[in-house]
Amino acid sequence: MTRTNLNHTGTSVAIVGAGLSGLCLAQYLRRNGIDAQVYERDAAPFARPQGYRITVDADGLGALRESLPAHLYDLAVAVAGRSGGYFRFTNQHLREAFKLTFEETEDGERQMDRQVLRSILLVGLEDRVHYGRKAAAIETGSGATRLRFEDGASVTARVVIAADGIGSALRDQILPGGGPADSGVAGIYGRTPLVQGGSRVLPAELDRSGVLSLGGRSGRAVFFTAMEFSQDPKAAFAERVPGAPVVDVGDYVMWGVVMPQSDIPAGTAWNDAPALHRLAEAIAADYHPAVRRLISAADPEATILSHFAVGRRPEPWAIPNAAVMGDAVHAMPPFGAHGGNTALRDASLLGAKLVAAYETGGSPSAIDDALAAYRDEMIPYAFKAVDMAEGMMRRLTGSKGVQKWVMLKLLPSLHRPLVPTG
Numbered sequence: 210m211t212r213t214n215l216n217h218t219g220t221s222v223a224i225v226g227a228g229l230s231g232l233c234l235a236q237y238l239r240r241n242g243i244d245a246q247v248y249e250r251d252a253a254p255f256a257r258p259q260g261y262r263i264t265v266d267a268d269g270l271g272a273l274r275e276s277l278p279a280h281l282y283d284l285a286v287a288v289a290g291r292s293g294g295y296f297r298f299t300n301q302h303l304r305e306a307f308k309l310t311f312e313e314t315e316d317g318e319r320q321m322d323r324q325v326l327r328s329i330l331l332v333g334l335e336d337r338v339h340y341g342r343k344a345a346a347i348e349t350g351s352g353a354t355r356l357r358f359e360d361g362a363s364v365t366a367r368v369v370i371a372a373d374g375i376g377s378a379l380r381d382q383i384l385p386g387g388g389p390a391d392s393g394v395a396g397i398y399g400r401t402p403l404v405q406g407g408s409r410v411l412p413a414e415l416d417r418s419g420v421l422s423l424g425g426r427s428g429r430a431v432f433f434t435a436m437e438f439s440q441d442p443k444a445a446f447a448e449r450v451p452g453a454p455v456v457d458v459g460d461y462v463m464w465g466v467v468m469p470q471s472d473i474p475a476g477t478a479w480n481d482a483p484a485l486h487r488l489a490e491a492i493a494a495d496y497h498p499a500v501r502r503l504i505s506a507a508d509p510e511a512t513i514l515s516h517f518a519v520g521r522r523p524e525p526w527a528i529p530n531a532a533v534m535g536d537a538v539h540a541m542p543p544f545g546a547h548g549g550n551t552a553l554r555d556a557s558l559l560g561a562k563l564v565a566a567y568e569t570g571g572s573p574s575a576i577d578d579a580l581a582a583y584r585d586e587m588i589p590y591a592f593k594a595v596d597m598a599e600g601m602m603r604r605l606t607g608s609k610g611v612q613k614w615v616m617l618k619l620l621p622s623l624h625r626p627l628v629p630t631g
Contacts, residue, residue, distance in 0.1 A: 220246045221571075222563065223356050223366035225344045226373030227254070229323070230535035230552035232330035234370065235337060237276040237560030243567055246364070247334065248342040248356070250373070254331060255324060255456055256340075257480070261400050261463040262436040263326075264419075265289070266318040268590075269550035272557035278333070280449060285321065285329050288445045290437050292317030294417035298605075301424050301431075303497040303627045308418075320434070323549070325442045328455040344371075344378045347531055354530045368563065368576060369531045375518055377537035383526050384533055389518035389540040394428065394602060395473055396465045396515050396543065397489045401507040403435055403460040410506050411435055411462050412499050412628045421605065422500060424492075428472075428606045431493055431500055433464035464503060465543070466492050467606060470516060479514040486512040499628045517542040519599050522592050523584060529573070532580045534559055539591040544601040547594035554590065559583045 222238055224231045227249035238245040251257060265273070274282050293313030298306045311317065331338065343359040347369050357363040371379040380387055401410055411433075419434035437460045446455040466489040477484060486509040493504050520539040526532055535552035559580075566579035 220244055220364060220366040221567070222246075222368045222370060223248065223364060224370045224372055225356070225379060226371065226377075226535070226537070227251075227327075227331075227338050227340075228372060228374060228535065228552070229326065229330065229549055230556045231370070231372035232327065232334065232338075233272060233276045233553050233556035234372065234534070234560050235334055236278075236281075236330060237557055238563065239333065239337070240276065240278060241560070241564045243564065245337065246366075247338045248344060248358070248364075249338060249340050250343040250378075252341045254327070254338075254340070254454075261323060261398065261461070262320050262434065263323050263549040264318055264546040265321050265326075265553075266546070266550050267316070269553045270316065270318070272550075272553035275557045276553075276560060277329070281329050281332055284445060284449045285326060286319075287449070288321075288325060288438050288440050288442050290320035290435075291417075291439060292319045294419070296419040297415075297421070297627070299420060299422045299627065301422055301496045301500075302630075303420075303422060303499065305627055320436050322436055322438070322442070322456075322458060324456040325438075325458065328442070328446070328453070332450050332453045344373065347379060347382055347528060349528055349530070367530060367571065368580070370559070371531070371533045371537050372535050374536045375540045377533065379531070380533055380537050383528055383531045384523050384538070385527055387521055387523050387533075387538070389520045391470075392517040392519050392542055392599065392602065393470055394467060394517045394542065394606060395470045396467045396517065397485050397492075398463070398465045398513050398515060399486065399489060399504065399507040399509075400511040401462045401464065401503055403437060403462055405506060410503055414627050415499075422496060423605060425495065428467070428469040429492060430467040430606055431464065431496060431504075432467065433462055433500070433503060435462050436460065462503060464507070466504070468492055473514070477514065479516075481514075482510045482512040485514050497626065497628065498630055515543075517602065520592070520595050522588060526580060526584065530576060530580075532559065532583060534587075538587075539595050541595040541598040542602040544598045544605065545594070547598055551591050551594050555583075555587055558586060 222245040224247045227247050235245045293311050296309040345359045346357045348355040353365050355363050422431045442455050518540040534555040562579040562583045566575040
């Protein structure tokens, strides 16, 4: 997609950030006849890795259904993994503490690849997403809201929405002091092709299972699960949306190595993939051989680092005609699979509020009321998810307590390892 000259004076809604929530909001508004333009700091749609598999639950599926044209929603479900399966909690030797079972149902939660989902969310927005645009500030006055970029360009819009992630460039203006708290915990994420040399790298005993394997040392754990597409994404796109681009990705196992941030050598960059892959292997050295093999067989260039953050409940928006959504306002640790779903839910909620405001004439007071109502309705569900994710992280990676002893010692002692050690 080419860079535009930003001749967008009078845009109804300017969305900063072309992640899941920003694109989902743009789709919702487009579907309801409202002009929305999206401004993304990256130079191209997939210029950098932004995570891999996500679990899309009923809230996420509902938001996608409300936001996307029917044929794109059907495409998202068609390429997703099957619903149902298991989630297992184990010790580092893959002795199970307990497991959760999910029935396979037509509308059940399922795995989706984040970049394939972004490819779907981009369909139909080709002329509305503008790359290489780093937002710098929002300027208000004279009845207009101006979004200014680092290169000096600017656009005017009736509404500006910051959907640009944890490092949001606009959050401090809209929510002074509202940045997330550092959790002290980090994760190295990687991706391993599911089939190598004609064999599956994930043992048959763990088929259709997500696993959180708790380490013997405080603060350490390994998570992994398969992303197995129901249909090949490229083939599905060619059949359903001919000509629309999609990332080229096959079935894989997504894994994460969780650790205290103090375990990361000073100066390690988030995208220094070879160094991060070596560190992940070192931390997993005392895990079950199946876990070690999974990490060793990964694509080392697909390894990234994430510092887990915890969002703070927002005060009222500090400037008119602006709001924050997604990780920019409610960042959360990746425990419980709530982050992406909450961001998608934001998009459909905010979209509905803005559509209702425009249907009544779109006066400044109507838009202000819509943005305030979105905030008031978002806080309860979003920060319930934040609190749950942080609480689960602390309980499962902490070093003390009866629950930790039960999880690591008592319950695993009652079971054989899920996977033979040979």
